[in-house]
Amino acid sequence: MENQSRKTRHQVALQVAMAEHLIECDDHDTAQQIIIDGLKRQYDDRLLLPIPRLKTNNPEQLEKVLRQQxxxxGDRPLLWSTLGQSLMKHGEWQEASLAFRAALKQRPDAYDYAWLADALDRLHKPEEAAAMRRDGLMLTLQNNPPQ
Incomplete structure (x- = not known):
């Protein structure tokens, strides 16, 4: 059994490396397919990392898989954040803002605050966007106290 899990871990690393390589070669659709196949086989955070760089013709397919995951x-902040970033790429501001809120509900993250603020700007909610940017800045300052 131990051998099996090592094999699976290795396989995920290979899938991620292949997806990264395909993105660099501008073959985003094949990269997306590898990521989707990998996620359907077994959830692994590493498979989410290349997703924000995907420029695919079929983001809906990927978003469906992320929602299924x-x-x-369960509620994983990285899943919600990745879904939000994907939704923003094709202007689904409302859905994206909900995804970032779901991620932030579980753990504060400066990037998610910034993306949520951008989505709120697009939804013409400047006051709320400013509040999210402030929260993100406060978080950054807490995590990096002056020397």
């Missing part, structure tokens, strides 16, 4: 493996 949220149902299967």
């Amino acid at each position: 949220i149902k299967n493996v």
Whole structure:
């Protein structure tokens, strides 16, 4: 059994490396397919990392898989954040803002605050956007106290 999990871990590393390489070679659709196949086989955070760099013709397919993963493996901040970033790429501001809020509910993250603020700007909610930027800045300052 131990051998099997090592093999799976190795396989995920290979899938991620292949996806990264395909993105660099501008073959985003194949990269997306590798990531989707990998996620369907077994959830692994590492498979989410290349997703924000994907420029795919079919983001809906990927978003559907991410939502399915949220149902299967539960509320993971990285899943919600990745979904939000994907939704922002094609202007789904409302859905993206909900995804970032779901991520932030579980753990504060300066990037998610910034993306949420951008989505809120697009939704013409400047006051709320400013509040999110302030929260993100406060978080950054807390995590990096002056020397």
